Amino acid sequence: MRNNDMLEDVLRQIGQRERFVLTSHARPDGDAVGSALACCQVLRAMGKHADVILHDGVPRIYRSLPFADQVVQADRVKDGYEAAIILECDSIHRTRLEGLEDRFLISIDHHVSGRPFAHVNWIDPHAVATAEMVFRLAREADVKFSPEIATCLYTALMTDTGSFMFQGTNENTFALARELVLAGADPALCARSIYFAHSIAKLRLLGEALRNLSIEGHIGYFWVTKKQMERCDAREEDCEGLVNYVLSIGGVEAAAFFRELENGRYRVSLRSKGKIDVARVAECFGGGGHECASGCSVDGPLAHSVRQVIMQLRHGPSVQ
Numbered sequence: 001m002r003n004n005d006m007l008e009d010v011l012r013q014i015g016q017r018e019r020f021v022l023t024s025h026a027r028p029d030g031d032a033v034g035s036a037l038a039c040c041q042v043l044r045a046m047g048k049h050a051d052v053i054l055h056d057g058v059p060r061i062y063r064s065l066p067f068a069d070q071v072v073q074a075d076r077v078k079d080g081y082e083a084a085i086i087l088e089c090d091s092i093h094r095t096r097l098e099g100l101e102d103r104f105l106i107s108i109d110h111h112v113s114g115r116p117f118a119h120v121n122w123i124d125p126h127a128v129a130t131a132e133m134v135f136r137l138a139r140e141a142d143v144k145f146s147p148e149i150a151t152c153l154y155t156a157l158m159t160d161t162g163s164f165m166f167q168g169t170n171e172n173t174f175a176l177a178r179e180l181v182l183a184g185a186d187p188a189l190c191a192r193s194i195y196f197a198h199s200i201a202k203l204r205l206l207g208e209a210l211r212n213l214s215i216e217g218h219i220g221y222f223w224v225t226k227k228q229m230e231r232c233d234a235r236e237e238d239c240e241g242l243v244n245y246v247l248s249i250g251g252v253e254a255a256a257f258f259r260e261l262e263n264g265r266y267r268v269s270l271r272s273k274g275k276i277d278v279a280r281v282a283e284c285f286g287g288g289g290h291e292c293a294s295g296c297s298v299d300g301p302l303a304h305s306v307r308q309v310i311m312q313l314r315h316g317p318s319v320q
């Protein structure tokens, strides 16, 4: 199906229902939170009942977004919703929410690794962020872009493009950013809330991780253990973006960050400057994402998981 047909199908399905729950993947990032919050406002503007439920709630740095305080943190979706819109997520499983299976499911996602798991799947890997798709949905539905919708979408766009630096950022991205600024998003304020609002624990954790920094050829990596997390009083969300510090090193083409989990496995964040396709590396381990930003979980012990992932990064797929 063509992109416009998929969008029309999504709008048709929305038109036939009244009560929606919106969600995204666990450990939500800026695109997940911003797109869900914006889409919720778009649905309300269309006269629908809509709530956002996130398994892990809203991470601290996104809490100043409009309507973030209305997001429900829960393990389960209560009865009473006719449909669920799952944004920026490639499976029910990754939402970590129970109770979604029995509803009519609409998936809106821009990942290359996006899978058609819902009843209606609008997957557009050419969109730089899911926020771009929510923008198109709102425009097609003739919803006015309020400053609140614009702020949520701009924050999602800014974070998912790495502040307009990642591969894939193009003239359309800036055209979209322009529209959002015209609609009332304040770029300096959005950037300040995200990039100048770190917790002390996060910076302490970065210090711990940097002590473990290794470079092998054009691959850089570091890790943190559960003990280091505890020592820094750091939470899961304090790990977001740490991998970018490794990628910032000259000569490093791809970077990996390993975080020890409760179950002895390791959560891996992968980033690339563009030559190495890290989505395909993550897929080798059951994860996914984009060419330049992806993630997966691997079995421990640490040395074993590091070896496997670094081997794939060094000898695995490069961008076509």
Ligand code: 5GP
Residues within 6 Å of the ligand: 025, 029, 088, 090, 113, 241, 268, 269, 270, 286, 287, 288, 289, 290, 293, 294, 295, 296, 297
């Ligand atoms: P992060 O490193 O920030 O956790 O994830 C980077 C990107 O990869 C995000 O777009 C995220 O949605 C995606 N990603 C991370 N982990 C997984 C995973 O386990 N499965 C899939 N399909 N995508 C993932």
